[in-house]
Amino acid sequence: MAQPRSKDIPPITEAQAEALDALHFTAEKHSAALDFQKGDVQYINNLSVFHSRNGFTDEPGKERHLLRLWLRDSEYAWETPAPLHGRWDAVYANLSAEEQVFTLEPQIRKTVGR
Numbered sequence: 508m509a510q511p512r513s514k515d516i517p518p519i520t521e522a523q524a525e526a527l528d529a530l531h532f533t534a535e536k537h538s539a540a541l542d543f544q545k546g547d548v549q550y551i552n553n554l555s556v557f558h559s560r561n562g563f564t565d566e567p568g569k570e571r572h573l574l575r576l577w578l579r580d581s582e583y584a585w586e587t588p589a590p591l592h593g594r595w596d597a598v599y600a601n602l603s604a605e606e607q608v609f610t611l612e613p614q615i616r617k618t619v620g621r
Contacts, residue, residue, distance in 0.1 A: 530557075554585065 577598050587595050
């Protein structure tokens with residue numbers, strides 16, 4: 508419920524519910540569980556991999572460090588889907604090459620148009 512459904516979106520149809528069920532059960536049948544160990548790194552493309560994660564609760568000595576890294580390759584990248592243009596521009600628009608670096612300390616960049 509962290510992202511409640513907008514009231515402007517109509518309820519899904521029976522056919523849409525069946526399609527979601529088919530997707531769910533197909534993904535469940537062909538899923539792969541990854542047993543991450545301390546120091547493991549995972550790179551995935553959120554636009555190409557249907558993925559999920561189980562709930563995780565931090566405990567003393569067992570804290571998760573999750574970092575979302577947005578990478579791009581102007582030459583080989585897929586075309587950015589239209590619904591993601593605003594977010595993409597908020598991350599990459601009008602940045603010089605010097606500003607496109609990965610810093611060791613977390614930082615929040617000002618968003619465009621928000």
